[in-house]
Amino acid sequence: MKSTPKGPTRTAPGKPAATAVRARNSRATQEFFRGIVSEMRRVTWPSREEWVAATILTVVLVVGVGVFTYVVDLAFGWIFSLLTGGAR
Helix, strand or coil: CCCCCCCCCCCCCCCCCHHHHHHHHHHHHHHHHHHHHHHHHHCCCCCHHHHHHHHHHHHHHHHHHHHHHHHHHHHHHHHHHHHHCCCC
């Protein structure tokens, strides 16, 4: 069984040291989150009235699509029963 050397490990030529990689990743992560905060400050948030209107519209459209789907399903069921002689 081989023993592993104790102490600092050497990196292959051309490969950055682990601490340099961590530092670069840390800077990139910090810049990423700064960008997120900057973009969130530029967002135009809807007013309460706009939010309520959009919510009501969404609920109405979902109910409308549900009713339409139900009616179409009934129609196709009726047509299928005519074609098959009433067997379902």
